[in-house]
Amino acid sequence: MLYYLFTYLDQQFNFPGAGVFQYLSFRAGAAITLSLMIAAVYGRQIIDRLRKLQIGEEIRDLGLEGQMQKRGTPTMGGFIILASLVFPTLLFAKLTNVYIVLLLVSTVWTGLIGFIDDYIKVFKKNKEGLQGKFKVVGQVGLGLIVGLTLYFNEHVKIRVYKPGLISTSIGQVEYGAYQDIKSMSTTVPFLKNNDFNYTSLLPDFIPDEYTWILYVAIVIFIVTAVSNGANITDGIDGLAAGTSVIIGLTLGVFAYLSNNKPFSQYLSIMYIPNSGEMVIFCAAFVGACIGFLWYNSYPAQVFMGDTGSLMLGSIIAVLALATRKELLIPIVCGIFLVELVSVIMQVSYFRYTKRRYGEGRRIFLMSPLHHHFQKKGYHEAKIVTRFWIVAIILAVISLVTLKLR
Numbered sequence: 001m002l003y004y005l006f007t008y009l010d011q012q013f014n015f016p017g018a019g020v021f022q023y024l025s026f027r028a029g030a031a032i033t034l035s036l037m038i039a040a041v042y043g044r045q046i047i048d049r050l051r052k053l054q055i056g057e058e059i060r061d062l063g064l065e066g067q068m069q070k071r072g073t074p075t076m077g078g079f080i081i082l083a084s085l086v087f088p089t090l091l092f093a094k095l096t097n098v099y100i101v102l103l104l105v106s107t108v109w110t111g112l113i114g115f116i117d118d119y120i121k122v123f124k125k126n127k128e129g130l131q132g133k134f135k136v137v138g139q140v141g142l143g144l145i146v147g148l149t150l151y152f153n154e155h156v157k158i159r160v161y162k163p164g165l166i167s168t169s170i171g172q173v174e175y176g177a178y179q180d181i182k183s184m185s186t187t188v189p190f191l192k193n194n195d196f197n198y199t200s201l202l203p204d205f206i207p208d209e210y211t212w213i214l215y216v217a218i219v220i221f222i223v224t225a226v227s228n229g230a231n232i233t234d235g236i237d238g239l240a241a242g243t244s245v246i247i248g249l250t251l252g253v254f255a256y257l258s259n260n261k262p263f264s265q266y267l268s269i270m271y272i273p274n275s276g277e278m279v280i281f282c283a284a285f286v287g288a289c290i291g292f293l294w295y296n297s298y299p300a301q302v303f304m305g306d307t308g309s310l311m312l313g314s315i316i317a318v319l320a321l322a323t324r325k326e327l328l329i330p331i332v333c334g335i336f337l338v339e340l341v342s343v344i345m346q347v348s349y350f351r352y353t354k355r356r357y358g359e360g361r362r363i364f365l366m367s368p369l370h371h372h373f374q375k376k377g378y379h380e381a382k383i384v385t386r387f388w389i390v391a392i393i394l395a396v397i398s399l400v401t402l403k404l405r
Helices: 002-013 018-022 024-052 078-092 098-123 132-152 208-233 239-258 261-267 277-296 305-322 326-332 334-357 369-375 380-400
Strands: 158-162 167-169 172-174 177-181 185-187 195-197
Touching: 002 018, 002 078, 018 024, 024 078, 024 277, 078 098, 078 277, 078 305, 098 132, 098 277, 098 305, 132 208, 132 305, 185 326, 208 239, 208 305, 208 326, 208 334, 239 261, 239 277, 239 305, 239 326, 239 380, 277 305, 305 326, 326 334, 326 380, 334 369, 334 380, 369 380
Parallel strands: none
Antiparallel strands: 158 177, 167 172, 185 195
């Protein structure tokens, strides 16, 4: 909103300093600053309100050290992240940008699903919360919205160099120019010619115009997997929020480079027009998560609940898809992936051994993986710190893929 206000003041009245809102760097800095302020100032008020309403976490006794001391800690703290993220984005981003609209829809959509889950747990005293099938329906619904928008929206394009075109400027003629095209190409890490088109996955007997069905199915899978991975990772103080900060910074770098002509040329990466606005969203996202960590770091004063964790995962998935970096998700979101896979492995192996041997056996002492290390006697603060270190290493590897081919 402020972007449009100051653009108007600059164009109509040449208002001093109004032109600074045209710079991504200024608006990103303002977004992260405001999101931090909202989380720090209003976070305490939200926590006090949650405590007054007796919205506390019901802890199941899993035999983990210090676990039962957390009983009654306010949950639904994802509202802190939601407020700290949405308001700066509304103020500083271009609200007509398709990527911003898609990210805001994803934020509110999964935030609502998580809220319903937390509400059932807290007020209905049902520890299971929202049934899994309803969560999946909500995630599939978001996947459909994201997939169909990215595939069919006319503003979702990539900019490619066409040597045969003639580009004219004052006193100069260039035999080559950039052209915006509709393409379902994505980026494959570690390969020199790293553009991959989803159409090539279709069998020869299926026409190319049906690529959208395949693409939407892949988007649904990615959105569901990443949001569930973030949800499972949110098991000890500060783990999900801190990991999301690292991932958000990495995707913010990708969004900035993808919208910058010189950098995209130098790095030979996909040039995505209008993707720079996602830098504003990423800045607000990082600021919101850091501000939430002020209260969520060990010992946590508030838990984000599914209101926050499902939201974080969906945002990260949409950012990766919009920047055409979804094939990097196993690396950049490696913590989420390992946590999710550890649960799948544990449950699958337990069921298999129970059918075969009559008793269930386990691969890990407990899943998700962070609970395995707790069972081994590691303090949760040490586990979180080491997971953050691994997340940083994975983020660096993801950034290195820009040149390592």
